[in-house]
Amino acid sequence: MSPALAIARKDLLCLLRDKQGLFWALAFPLVMALFFGAMFGSSGEGRGALQLLVVDEDATPRSRDLVERLGRTSALQVRAATADEARDSVRRGKATAALRIVKGFGEANLFAGGAPSFALLVDPARQAEAGMLEGLLTQAVFEGMAARMADPAAARAEARSAAERLTADQGMNGVQRAMFQAFFAALDRFLADLPQSGVGDGGMPFAGPRIAREALARDGQRPRSTWEITFPQAMLWGVLGLLITFAVSMVREREEGTLLRLRIAPLRMSQILAGKGLAYAVGAGAVVLLILGLAVALFGLRVASVPMLAAALACTVAAFTGLMLLFSTMGRTVPAVSGAASAFMVIASMLGGGMIPLFLMPAWMQALGSVSPVKWAILALEGALWREFDLAEMAAPCAVLLAIGLLSGIAGVRLLRR
Amino acid sequence: MLEASGLVKRYGSRTAVDGVSFTVRRGDTLGLLGPNGAGKTTTLQMLVGAIAPDAGTVRFADGGDPGDPEVRRRIGVAPQTLALYPELSAAENLAFFASLYGLHGARRRERVAWCLDFAGLSERQRDRVATFSGGMQRRLNLACALVHEPELLLLDEPTVGVDPQSRNHIFARILGLRGAGLTVLYTTHYMEEAERLCTRIAILDHGRILAFDGLDALLRAHGGGVVVEGELEAAPAPGTRLPGELDGLTLRMRSDDPPRTLRELAGSGLHFRTLRMERPDLESVFLHLTGRHLRDDA
Ligand SMILES: Nc1ncnc2c1ncn2[C@@H]1O[C@H](COP(=O)(O)OP(=O)(O)O)[C@@H](O)[C@H]1O
Ligand SMILES: [Mg+2]
Numbered sequence: 001m002s003p004a005l006a007i008a009r010k011d012l013l014c015l016l017r018d019k020q021g022l023f024w025a026l027a028f029p030l031v032m033a034l035f036f037g038a039m040f041g042s043s044g045e046g047r048g049a050l051q052l053l054v055v056d057e058d059a060t061p062r063s064r065d066l067v068e069r070l071g072r073t074s075a076l077q078v079r080a081a082t083a084d085e086a087r088d089s090v091r092r093g094k095a096t097a098a099l100r101i102v103k104g105f106g107e108a109n110l111f112a113g114g115a116p117s118f119a120l121l122v123d124p125a126r127q128a129e130a131g132m133l134e135g136l137l138t139q140a141v142f143e144g145m146a147a148r149m150a151d152p153a154a155a156r157a158e159a160r161s162a163a164e165r166l167t168a169d170q171g172m173n174g175v176q177r178a179m180f181q182a183f184f185a186a187l188d189r190f191l192a193d194l195p196q197s198g199v200g201d202g203g204m205p206f207a208g209p210r211i212a213r214e215a216l217a218r219d220g221q222r223p224r225s226t227w228e229i230t231f232p233q234a235m236l237w238g239v240l241g242l243l244i245t246f247a248v249s250m251v252r253e254r255e256e257g258t259l260l261r262l263r264i265a266p267l268r269m270s271q272i273l274a275g276k277g278l279a280y281a282v283g284a285g286a287v288v289l290l291i292l293g294l295a296v297a298l299f300g301l302r303v304a305s306v307p308m309l310a311a312a313l314a315c316t317v318a319a320f321t322g323l324m325l326l327f328s329t330m331g332r333t334v335p336a337v338s339g340a341a342s343a344f345m346v347i348a349s350m351l352g353g354g355m356i357p358l359f360l361m362p363a364w365m366q367a368l369g370s371v372s373p374v375k376w377a378i379l380a381l382e383g384a385l386w387r388e389f390d391l392a393e394m395a396a397p398c399a400v401l402l403a404i405g406l407l408s409g410i411a412g413v414r415l416l417r418r
Numbered sequence: 419m420l421e422a423s424g425l426v427k428r429y430g431s432r433t434a435v436d437g438v439s440f441t442v443r444r445g446d447t448l449g450l451l452g453p454n455g456a457g458k459t460t461t462l463q464m465l466v467g468a469i470a471p472d473a474g475t476v477r478f479a480d481g482g483d484p485g486d487p488e489v490r491r492r493i494g495v496a497p498q499t500l501a502l503y504p505e506l507s508a509a510e511n512l513a514f515f516a517s518l519y520g521l522h523g524a525r526r527r528e529r530v531a532w533c534l535d536f537a538g539l540s541e542r543q544r545d546r547v548a549t550f551s552g553g554m555q556r557r558l559n560l561a562c563a564l565v566h567e568p569e570l571l572l573l574d575e576p577t578v579g580v581d582p583q584s585r586n587h588i589f590a591r592i593l594g595l596r597g598a599g600l601t602v603l604y605t606t607h608y609m610e611e612a613e614r615l616c617t618r619i620a621i622l623d624h625g626r627i628l629a630f631d632g633l634d635a636l637l638r639a640h641g642g643g644v645v646v647e648g649e650l651e652a653a654p655a656p657g658t659r660l661p662g663e664l665d666g667l668t669l670r671m672r673s674d675d676p677p678r679t680l681r682e683l684a685g686s687g688l689h690f691r692t693l694r695m696e697r698p699d700l701e702s703v704f705l706h707l708t709g710r711h712l713r714d715d716a
Contacts, residue, residue: 013506256502261562264493266487
């Protein structure tokens with residue numbers, strides 16, 4: 001075994017037996033990931049969603065279809081309620097709004113309209129969201145109509161019934177009646193000419209405005225749950241916790257004299273540092289993979305691209321290995337090194353989005369975050385996990401990470417030679 | 419085997435080592451004796467190239483310097499601080515240090531076993547060093563310096579803070595190594611250790627070597643003679659010239675050659691009823707050289 005490998009093996013053995021070091025590198029990040037993940041809501045859809053109570057007085061297949069459509073909307077959390085319960089919940093702020101689907105909604109004809117079929121009650125404190133709610137409601141109704149139109153036979157039947165109802169209307173003069181009859185006749189022909197199936201959902205001109213949610217973000221580019229935010233953070237905490245443990249272990253070797261033994265052995269300084277760096281890289285890699293494995297297995301963390309993830313992890317570990325070597329040689333005493341490394345951990349993760357996700361921070365802080373390796377590491381990890389980075393997008397954070405690793409590693413070697 | 423000449427090391431305005439020169443000959447057990455802060459550790463670290471001297475040179479037998487890996491392979495060092503990994507077992511510590519010297523496989527196992535036996539730790543070899551007593555850790559600290567079979571062994575205060583039992587164990591082992599022909603450089607602030615173990619002794623104070631010689635030569639040159647003290651059979655006649663001080667019937671004097679002094683006294687009719695002789699020791703040598711005691715507490 002080469003001396004560098006022997007040193008790496010020894011350091012990993014010491015780490016495995018160092019319960020405290022392991023706690024900070026592994027248990028603590030996991031606990032924090034679980035804690036923050038749970039605190040901000042386990043599902044991105046639940047987070048910030050409007051609580052909507054639905055009172056379905058109509059209770060027809062159409063009203064049930066509408067309720068189901070509303071429930072599928074990520075911005076809403078829909079629950080059925082009685083009219084009294086709904087009013088009470090909104091009044092007490094327990095729900096944002098209550099929707100009453102008035103009897104007759106199901107009968108309303110696609111083409112003939114009718115009396116208003118909804119009543120919407122919105123918490124006065126959340127009026128800002130009322131407009132959004134109406135929009136969502138409209139969208140759901142239109143989607144339902146579009147679905148009905150997708151079946152030309154059903155649409156034809158509906159058109160006929162509308163025609164009958166309108167032509168029977170006594171308040172209509174002859175010209176108007178003739179116009180409607182002509183319109184419905186044309187519509188009937190049009191619907192009859194359509195293929196009887198295979199018209200896609202919303203394929204009809206009546207489909208109404210398709211609210212283009214894709215314009216906000218491709219679904220893949222949004223975190224699906226808070227776990228997808230907190231687990232990359234946890235990986236970084238693990239990497240940083242281990243950085244402190246290793247930087248301190250190096251200066252402890254200096255204080256306790258084992259570094260003297262290493263230095264008087266027939267080794268080059270570079271071999272000593274290579275051994276230390278290797279041990280850290282293996283340890284940090286193991287910690288990150290453990291956290292990742294747990295997140296994938298138990299919390300359904302997505303991995304958009306395994307090769308990208310491998311690249312992101314390798315560059316992250318490389319960056320922090322260099323930083324570990326720098327911190328381990330920056331001070332001469334345990335308090336000096338652990339103080340410097342802890343301060344670095346706090347500042348780098350604060351600025352880099354390791355504690356609070358960057359997108360929640362003011363713009364100037366987001367800009368400042370670029371000085372933190374944590375930001376680049378999280379960006380690379382998220383890029384591989386759910387941001388669906390392509391090669392060029394991934395190259396930027398990886399290049400920054402590699403540069404950080406290289407420069408700090410070189411500085412560390414210089415300091416040790418001193 | 420090893421020659422240090424004109425070694426100087428300064429820390430800021432303090433000169434830790436101030437022009438130290440000496441030669442270690444093959445088979446020597448050379449003692450570097452001096453109080454705390456005399457510069458022993460600093461000197462030793464310059465010998466092995468762990469710190470660079472501000473002036474002076476260190477040269478090994480065949481012209482190598484301590485930076486040369488081939489030279490390092492032939493030197494073993496037991497640092498003053500316990501340089502061990504407390505999370506690892508005794509055997510794991512030894513195996514790790516052995517692997518730094520390129521030992522592996524059966525050869526390494528054999529050396530580790532030898533060192534465990536040397537340290538008297540064979541039965542505790544699987545226990546973590548953190549669970550060892552101070553004495554056991556000291557013994558292991560010494561054994562780790564021997565795992566690669568060095569020709570020159572540098573020991574920096576190898577008995578500091580150990581119980582008498584471990585101290586005796588260490589003494590016996592060092593005498594054994596000496597008998598086996600190993601060259602040893604031994605630093606200590608205990609004069610008894612230097613007297614008992616070392617063939618030649620350098621007395622170091624404030625970074626300078628004040629005297630460097632064999633024990634007997636040092637005692638003769640700087641010890642101030644044997645202290646002879648005894649009770650006379652009868653009071654000397656008034657006017658008798660005495661070689662020392664008289665207190666009642668007790669005569670106390672110093673002599674470089676006590677038998678001759680006693681014969682001369684007998685010649686002038688002075689006989690002792692009781693007699694006690696005190697050989698000078700390195701403590702008196704140090705006192706003579708510096709005007710101070712060797713130990714802080716003395
Ligand atoms: N790294 C250092 N920085 C500053 N002063 C030092 C350092 N190492 C040793 N000294 C000083 O050098 C002197 C000699 O120290 P040292 O060689 O350790 O003495 P000894 O081993 O004989 O007790 C002491 O005064 C000590 O304070
Ligand atoms: Mg010392």
